[in-house]
Amino acid sequence: MTQQPGHAGTPATADALPPRAGRTGWWRDAVIYQVYPRSFADADGDGMGDLAGVRSRLPYLARLGVDAVWLSPFYASPQADAGYDVTDYRAVDPRLGSLPDAAALIGEAHRLGLRVIVDIVPNHSSDRHPWFQQALDEGPGSPCRARYHFRPGRGEDGELPPNDWESVFGGPAWTRVKESDGSPGEWYLHLFAPEQPDFDWQHPAVHDEFRTVLRFWLDMGVDGFRIDVAHGLVKAPGLPDTGESGQLRLLGNARLPFFDQDGVHEIYRDWRRVLEEYPGERIGVAEAWTPDSGRTARYVRPDELHQAFNFHYLQTGWDAGALRAVVDESLEAMRPVGAPATWVLSNHDVVRHRTRLGGGLARARAAALLMLALPGSAYVYQGEELGLPEVTDLPDAVRQDPSFFRDNGQDGLRDGCRVPLPWEQRGPSFGFGAAGSWLPQPGEWGELSVAAQSDRPDSTLELYRTALRLRREHPGLGAGDAVEWLPAPDGVLAFRRGTFVCTANTGEETAELPYVPGELLLASGPYDGGTSLPADTTAWWSTGPDGEKPGQDAAGAAGTGA
Template identity: 60%
Template sequence: MPSAPTPTAWWRDAVIYQVYLRSFCDADGDGIGDIAGLRRRLPYLSGLGVDALWLNPWYPSPMADGGYDVADYRDIDPAFGTLDDAGALVDEAHRLGIRIIIDIVPNHTSSDHVWFREARAGGPSSPARERYIFRPGRGEDGSLPPNDWRSVFGGPAWTRITETDGTPGPWYLHLFDPEQPDLDWDHPEVRAEFESILRFWFDRGIDGVRIDVAHGLVKAPGLPDLGSLDGKLMEGTSRENHPHWDRDEVHDIFRGWRTVADGYDGRVFVAEAWAGAPERLARYVRPDELHTAFNFDYLMAPWRGPQLRRVIDESLAALGAVGAPATWVLSNHDVARHVSRYARPQPDGPLRSLAQLAGRPADLALGTRRARAAALLTLALPGGAYLYQGEELGLWEVEDLPDAVLQDPTWRRSGHTDRGRDGCRVPLPWSGTTPPFGYSPEGAGTAPWLPQPDAWKTLTAASQESDPDSMLSLYRAALRLRRDHPALGDGTMTWESAAEDRVLSFGRSPGFRCVVNLTDDPVELPAHTEVLLASGPLDGDGLPGDTAVWLSV
């Protein structure tokens, strides 16, 4: 087994960097990022100062949904490498003190998974169909879907199969794409299989697992209609007793998973759980369940003081009540990059998708200034933090990708009305002044799988390397201070600001204060002994608008 960093409660305040492998670095010149490319960039990530990497799915897959349609959970897709390559990555990362977290997709498999191929071929009485959710259709001839559930990607959540003899068969459930059939988690083989998969990867030195759609595994008995509810991912409000999101029964599954992880030193879980309210999210991270969960309320909060403060307070209270740390995240592979979100006039409510940005004028300079301030706010809060690849370079959402290159199933399923998530998945710019910006080797015969904008030539890692005012330098400095300062990481905080609509100011012990000015006008800095780090130039004792500062006090 590969060696690993010393096991501790490292996850309580870790800074974890998300690697969207297809878009990180392409070593073999085929236009698709791979494990070998990631290994080449490990020194960069070590220099950035992150504690762990989270990798999106690297399993064999038809790639109907960027790898979240898994055909084999115990192997590596040839486009990314081999199991030996994965083992070498784990070894090299561990030597640099970096842990590796992988994705697992338990709500559904690929339609190309051997289980689903057996289910389709086996006939109406096949036991293989019991691992999935097959149901007869409604209507006299069964030609109507079994209920009114909708796919997250648009359209109905049911597809009817044709039997091998050519007759119409039952319908199967897919809360996402038709090539992602939902598993039936009431089936004991499903539960046993995934616990076996966890052990497979833990035995190979993997340090943790991020759980995709952790809130969606269990469906209500009888599969009742949604009625007035909807099938979208849960945002903003709790929806108790939803027929397929955040059902109470899901927690028994994760208690079993925790037992598996506890058999290994230092292995952890992080949940992608859209739970609608902090107190519902906290249920996933009780002491006998998962370790951490993404904080989507914080990610979706607009750049406005009252909304941010409320989310921070509610998150810390709810998670603290069960002894779990908060995790803070600004962007990921499913949402528009926060530079572009912050570049717009800020709404009162949640803001996450490219579709919500359409038609709103963008000021990327303003968005970048706010993103720099948001980075210092995020990294000063108690708990852990997730960074999405490229945010340390200040990358914005690519909103004008040609229609012909779009690959997100949302584009197709929405009837070409929702451009989906490809704009935040464009390959990274590493060096040079023209695409592919060092993402692929010089002279590679294949272009990157998504085109990079020419304007990114000012945002390459190489161009920011020696610039003390660059976004990359800000992130490096912030992560270094976060690691060294005794007040930062896990712990508590105390608000020290009254005008929460204008300024967020909080202290952390010993001797630290973070001040964030969310207005257009400068405000006076509080008494301090030293400026540790600022997201932008200061004006004497004034803190300019949309700027954050870390102070010694």
Template identity: 60%
Template sequence: MPSTETAPRTGALPSAPGSEWWRTAVIYQIYPRSFADASGDGIGDLPGITAKLDDLAELGVDAIWLSPFQRSPQKDAGYDVSDYCDVDPLFGTLEDFDAMLDGAHGRSIRVIVDLVPNHSSDQHEWFQQALAAGPGSRERARYMFRDGQGAHGELPPNNWESVFGGPAWTRVVEEDGAPGQWYLHLFDSTQPDFDWTNDEVREEFRRILRFWLDRGVDGFRVDVAHGMIKADGLPDYTPDPDAGSMGGEEAGVPYWGQDGVHEIYRDWHTLLAEYDGDRALCAEAWLPTPEQTALWVRPDEMHQAFNFAYLETGWDAAALRDVVDESIRAYAAVGAPSTWVLSNHDVVRHASRLALTAENPQGHGIGPDSPGKPIPEVGLRRARAATALMLALPGSAYLYQGEELGLPEVIDIPGEARQDPTWFRTGGERYGRDGCRVPLPWTSTGDAYGFNDTGASWLPQPAEWATLARDQQVDDPASTLSLYRALLEARRAHGLGSGALEWIDGLGPDAVAFRNGEVTVVANAGTTPIALPEGVVIVASGPIDGDRLPADTTVWMAQG
């Protein structure tokens, strides 16, 4: 990896001891290539983000998380990194990053950047050196190279499958032209896995962490944080075909959730503690239960972990009560906050997902031929109610760009326009994640709906973006954008992030009802109205009929 260094810049924003910002923060995920495009090439960029910081400050978020913007061949939208310490020219320059960071900090918005430590791009300097160096070399020891099985090594080392479909092993051709070793790639064949038992790999990622911390970032979201360490001997494993692709519904997977990952994060925790401002680590760890996920946020490890159990829970009152209880209990047991989330760049947007009537395993996506497609009106109503419920829970919360506009999953993307590796590696059997990554609509007019001034867009935008654009919602008190602004303002005013939950019984089986401090929250996940307790409405996800809460609606109330 290049040894580019930077002189330390201004530190991250301060945080008071005992009240670390990440315990209660609302963090807004930016998918840079789809947020705002200042250059006009059809791909969002860092100057585009900087130009929209006032909009994010007005929304009321505490921090932003940027999906990868580092140098990359873009075979997996930047999750195939070729240089961890530089900005890909698609997104701008390091100077553009610094300007964006300073602009965010000037508005009291913290900045978290994505880190992809499980694998690199096959164009990474280290992997190219490994191909040239040959078997048994120091260069190959940085990655998971293995000899094949069979009389001539013609079979892969084991039967593991890629998350994106197809085999997880690719055989290389050696310098002499002969078939050679195989390398592991849990994702695309252009994303070789590092060997994290190698001290050189560990030291290099310490350098990468310091590079960005010295620039002033407030933390890292760690991609595939439950990967990196593989079970000794790399035993065969056949996943459940009905389970999610990242291991969230299965236990005992030899390449997910191995104990050795915790040693890595203890080391990183110590490194981050050297810096001011409570720098934070957030784990993307798809594990079967909140109890298992909580192991990633023990006091000397990471600070947050995405609550995928909550994200994957349907719009069902009993299931929601159970997962909230289980989450608060599990995370509190290790002194960490629950970190709630409903959407991100890898899942069907919750304005569509909550109205699906057919199973859709994580990562598969939905498209024109998918069964059980959502009814848009039902999906939006439930999404607004689900967000109002989530933002009332104590702890931290993540929002995904565009959900504040009520954006649904884009279903009708033509096959020739799709770009997710999942689509190609499964021969179109799985639609993949393009539907949640379509560039945002900022204005109701213009060929790219304000994403840029040229009309270019790396994924096609649907005509309905005109009615959902930000400029159509900003002054409409009934809009989803106005709802999000009201929720975030009230959440802060009433200290809900640092509060405590007390369940309220007696409102019926379809109610999710609790008190958080002085605020009473009631969500109706059923089909018929339910009677509300007495109180004054602070904010509601939809119209309320007197003292009756309609279906698919959430209300926050204060004592009258």
């Protein structure tokens, strides 16, 4: 039975923060919440999350204080890679709902003041997509094969792949097909799983198809698109060998002939023109793995996309010097193109930051406050506001990540960050749905559930709710392109933004601040607001007028924190 808003952990809409939907440039400081639909909420009780479940929990997100919801793929798919293998970009997978469910979700989100961003997957389709099936049927040299990367093999009988490219999921990036007469035939390119053949974006039909897909969902009312593998659409002419033998990694930043090619930018200029056909500042967000922030900035030039994920920040450890360097680099790279920096700690492809950063819940909370204090837009992955850890002990029999099943692939840890959310303290799936869940939840997750943490002042959920409220209210938080670094001891980051100051102790011992920055607004852990800042603790402060710079009297005696 469909879950309804208003029960434990899902406050009524009256509790939602006032919408800011009328703002211009809303995306410059937006906090965007990633929903992984399979694991968010299950309305029909089949063990897998769905769009009706997401809709039923939208009031929770409105009360949390986010500005927009980003939905991972929910399109028709065989689910070889959790929906990132699409057979129909204009249909909802029946396991997740229907087009009317999608329309209802978008409408309800807008009523609550939430914008909706949907995933689009333009680098590859499913191998069951009608175009690919037709390509197989028509054979070598056919028009449909030109929409993908089909090539003859190397070797005496074409028995070797066309080049040395490796799949991100492990093994060769090529699979050989059997032709209609049963003979070994051409090879096709798949930078991910074999079930995900790459489109050839040199073909005009591919461009035409995705323009119509964009308009289909814009007509449905979506506010933007997160573009999967945005850096991968164009391959270097001739598909040259890489000359490398090391296994590719998710979120890698190596220079490769199939990633971050200059030709992708004309595609996004074209997409920007489509977005600007619609009112309300519809946006494009690039998932682009690039060698450095300067290359990332190319995706968000004024005539291209609006945001690009900051993977360089996500990959930085809990170290004051490294964090300061990546913050400076990110802001400096975005400033010339007039785009906001983005900040993210977790997503559906990486180990949850509570586990990845190595310091447990205290460090995860401190990292969250630091991220939310930085100028620009922030992304929150579902469950990080509950302080969920990575699930590292899933049995092999329940894993579904395709990289886990390929030789020399990834570690299979993407399943561990995709375990369904706990909403209630008890029940077969802690309120995720009426039955079980498609991945098993740890038995102790009831105490991390929304119901267990709601209205408990010291909980991680209430920390996020308070931080997001302050982020909206304080004039020194949100949009911007600069921070003023303040004197601080080694291991401590301290910066000022107008009348706001953030101090973050990344060290393992209490640090002595050379000053009390102002009035304590919020701290990530127990802290009395004095000069002794505990380890793994971030504090937010409100100061006096802009001319009164905290710490200037003690500057000569303090370190840089870097």
